[in-house]
Amino acid sequence: MRKTLLTVLLGGLVVAAGSMTASAQTKPAVQAKPYAPEGPTTCLTCHDDQQQAPVLSSVHGVQGDSRTPMAQHGCESCHGPSPEHLSSRTAAPGVLFNGRFASPPAVQNAMCLSCHQAGLRMNWQGSQHATNDVTCSSCHTIHVRKDPILVKTTQPQKCFTCHTEQRADSYKFSHHPIREAKVVCADCHNPHGSPGPKLLKEVTVNETCYNCHAEKRGPLLWEHLPVRENCLNCHTPHGSNQARLLIERPSFLCQDCHANSGHQAGIYSGAQLYNSGPGLPYKTFPPTGANVTNFRAFARGCVNCHSQVHGSNNPSGAYFTR
C-alpha cells in the first residue's frame, strides 16, 4: 500500500521535474508592454462612473499602502498593461474578468494570485475550484466599497449559485442557521483550497465541527467509534428533513451498524405505534391506554435511552445511557 502511494508521489515529482525542464527550455522571450504613464488617472478619465469609481474606496484603492494596485500601476495592476486599449476604446484591456471577452481563468487568477497567494490561498493551485476553472471574480466583486462575499447576509447566495443542493438543504426543517445569516459557508469551508476534505477549514471533518461544538471533542472514556472517526457518518451539515441534521431517522440509522439479538435489531414499524395485533385496524393512531407499546419508535428512537450517543465519560456509561 505504501509502495503504491510512493509510486504516485514519485510520478508527480517526475512530471514536475519535466515541467521545470520544459519550462526552462522552451520559455520564449516576451516583450513587456508599457503601462499607462499616469497610472490610474489615465483610466479614470473615462471610467470615473458609479460602476468603476467605488474601487477607489475599497482596500484595493489605498495608494498609501504600497501593496495595493493603485499604489503600483493603478487599474493596470489587475487588468494588465493595456496600451492598445488606451489607443482605441474598442480594443479590450489586457485582462478582462467578465463578459464575453473574459480572459482565460488561469490568466485572471494569476493576476489576483500575484498579490494574494499566501495565507488562505496557499493551497489554491490544484484545489477543487481551481480545477473547475472557477475564477476569483466568480465569487469576488472588486469594484465596490465592500465585497458582498465578505458579508454574512450575502455570502451564501453567491455560493448557492453553483451549490444548488446546499441551497435546498438550507430550507429544510433541521438546518444550520445559514439563511438566518448566523453561520455562513466560510465558517466551515475555505473555498480557496484546503488540504482537508471538501475544502474544509480544518484538516478533518471532526476538527471543523469541534470549532463550534467543542463539547463533543473529548476524548471520552467510552467512545462511540463512528462518531470519533467522522461526524458525517450520522449527520449531514447543510440541512435535513430529519431532526438534528441526521441523515436518517433513529432507529433505522442506528440499525445500519447495530444488529444483535435483543432489541437492537427489533422492528420499529407501525406495529409499535398502534394498538397492535393482527387484524386490528392501524388507523387508530394515536394509541391510548396501556396497550401502547414500544416508545423506541417515538421521539428520538434509540437515543431516548442511549442519549450519550456521542460518547460518555461516566464510569457506568459503556452503553451510552449515562
Place this chain on the structure above:
Amino acid sequence: MKHLHPFTVLAVAGLATLPLSAFADDFDVAETPVAAPPVYNNEVRVGLGWKTQSTPVLSRYVGQESQGLFGIGGFTMDHRDAWNSGGTTYYHAEGDNLPLTSRSLNAQVGQQGLWGLNFSYDEIPYYQSNTYHGIYTGPNGVTVGGAGTGSITNVTTQAPSALSSNQNVNVMRNIFTVGGKYQWQDWTITSSIHHDHKEGLQENSLAWLGTPSVITGNGNITSSALSYFLQPINYDTDRIDVTAVYGNSSRMQLLLGYTYSSFTDNNTTWGGYNPFGFTSGATATAGSAANLAASQNIRASYTLPPSNSAQQFKAQFGYNLTPTTRINANLQYGLMSQNASYTASTGNGNFTPIGPPRDSFNGMIETIFANFAITARPLPKLDVRASYTLDDRQNLASRAEYAQYINDAYSASPGMLTNLPSSYTDNKGTLEVGYHILPKTKITLDYSYDTIHRTWSNTNDTTNSTVAVQVRSALSDSVSASLRYMHDARWAGEYNPGASFSALGLTGTSDFFGFYDYYLASRRRDEVKGTIDYAPGPESPFLRVPGLTISLVGKADYDYYPSSALGLKSNNSLSIGPDISYEFSKTLSMHAFYEFQQLFFNTNSLVSNAVCNGSGTTLTPGPGCTSNGSWNQKTDDITHTVGASVDWQPIPDKLKLSADYTLSYGNTSYTFADGGIYSFPTSATNPTPVATSGLYIMPLPSTKGILNSISLKAEYKYRPNITLIGGVSYSRFTYQDYAYGVGATQFSNAIFTGDAKPNYSVAAVALALAVRW
C-alpha cells in the same frame, strides 16, 4: 438574490448601504466622464415590526420568539482615507438586529498595510420549544411541586403528581472575538481571542433501571422506564489563535500557526430523582413497600460533557518552482486532552458500588496531519497534480475495567467492561491529470488510493480505490457544460463482527453473521455530476435573450454494499434542478429555481430472541442468527424546493420593490417488508435454513415538513440620504411526524416532553427608516 429567512429580510435592512451596482461588474465605458455622486458611508436604521404569533421554530435562530412588537435597529459606520491622500487609516463598525436577542456587532480599525484591530460580538439563539412539559422544575432535578421521588407508583398506570407546563427551552450563544494584525515587512502576524458562552436548557432523556429490555411478541417494555429532562447548558469555549504568514507576492509562502482551545462545562452532572416507583426489581430486597422506598432513593448520575482542551501547531509551505509548477506542504500536530474528575458510577443510594479504578480519565489524543502536493503544467495543455496525505489520530489513554451499573440499577455482580482507546491512521495518495483536448474543452482523470488502519474496530483495515473522469467544455459562447463520473471501491479487510464487543468485555455478544457496520463495510459507489449553463447573448446562434441565464445542476450517487447480507444494503441520493435568472432591464430582474432531492436507504436485519441449532433446541443467546424472521426497511426521503424572486425599480434610483417566495416540501416514507424469513447459516456446518412464521409488520406514516414563505419589501428613497423601508412577510410551516407531539404521559412507562408540533402560521409587518451621511 436574497433568499434569506423572511424575518431576516425585514429585520436586516443593511443592504441599503451597498451601491445599487454592487453585484454588477460589467466592462463598460462612459461616453463622457460622469462625476461620481456623493458616497454615503454611514447609516443608521431604525424601525418597528409586528409579528402575529409566538413560535420558537420560526424565530429559532433570529431572536424574536414572542408575538407582538419587535424593534429593528442597525447601523454602519465606515471611513477610509481618500485613496490618493497617502493616508491608510480606516475604521468600520456595524451592528444588526440590535433590539433582538440575535444581535451582532463588529468593528475594525487600523492603518492598512501596517496594523489593524478587530472586535466582534454575535448572539445566536436556539429556541427549541415553548410547550415543554416535564416533571422536573429545572436543572437541579427537583420534581414539580416538590412531589417526592417515585411518585409514579405503577409503571403500567403512571400518574405523576404534577407536570410543569409550557416551559421555554432554549439556549443562547454569546460569541466575542478580539483580534489584531501587524504587518512586518513581508510577514503578517495575526492573533485573536475567541470566547463563546452557551447557556440555557436543552431537552434530553434517560432510561431508569431495568435490565436491557426484552422484546416480547408485541414489543412491550417490561422492565425499564424513560423520562425526559431539561439538561442545563453552561459552556465556555475559549480559543487563542496566533498566525504568522509570509510571502503574499513572492515565490515562497509560509504559514506558522498555533491554536489553543479550552472547553469548560460549568456543570458536571445532572442528578434528577428517579420518578418511577418500581415495586419489583428495583433492588434485591424483596417486598413491594421496600422496593418502592428503594426506588425513591435513586438519583441519576448523568454525566454532562466533560471539560477538555486542545492545542494545534500548524505549518504550511508553498513554493512556485516555476510559474507553472508549485509544491505545497501542510503539516499539523495536535493534542486533545480531557482529565475531568469522574462523576459517581451511580446515584442509586441503596448500595455501595464498585468504584472506578482512578479518579479521572486522563485522556489524550495525539494527531498528526501531513499533506504534500505538487501541481504542474508540464505542457501548455496538460495539468498534473499529485499529493500524499497522512491523517493520524492516536488515542494515548490507558485501558482499565469499570463496573457497569446500567441506568443506575443495582447489580450484585455488575459487568466489568474495559474502555477502548480507539485510534486510526489514514494514508491517501492522489494523482490527477487534465488535458485540453480542444481550446475550450478539458478532460480530467484522477485516481486516489486510501487506506485506513483502525484499532479496536470490527475491521482493522479498509482500503478505498477511486477513479474519476470529468469533461468540461465551453460548447459555444453561450453554452458551457461539465460531466463527471466517479467510481469508488472500498474493501473491508478481515471483518470480525464481534471484535469491538469482545474487546469491551462483552463476551458472547456479536452482530449477526453477515451483518457489517455500514461505515466499515465493503462498498461500491458510483457518482455522476453534471452542469449545463446557458446564457444566450447577442452572439448566440439560437435564442438571443441578453440578460437570461439558465443552468441545470445535477448529481446522483449510488452506494452498494456487496458483502452485507444484513445491514445497509444500498443507499442512493439524487439532486437536480434548474436555476433561471433574467434581467429584463436595468430596473427589472427575476430569479427562479427548483431543486428535487432524494435520499434512499435500504436495510436488512434479523429479529432474534435466541440462538437455536438446526434441530430447534434453544441454546444460550450469543453469536449466531436463528430468528423469528428477517426484515427489510426502506427510507425514501424526498424534498422539493422552489424559489422565485423579483426585483423592480418602477422609479429608478427612487423606488425599489422586491418579492420573494420559497417553498420547501419534504416527505419521508418508511416501508417494511418481510425480508425472507429464513435464518442465515453461521457456518458451513449449520443445517438448512428454516422458514419461520411471518413477522407482524405494519407501515409507518410518512413524515412531512412543508414550509411556505413569502415576503414583499419596498424601499423608497425619500431623499438621497433617507430611505423608507417597508415589508410584509408570511410564513407557514406544517409538520407531520408520528414521533413528534407525543403526549407527556401518553406512555405508561415514559415521561415525554409533551411538545406541541412545531407548526406555525405567522405574518409580520415592519417599517424602518435608514438615514445615511
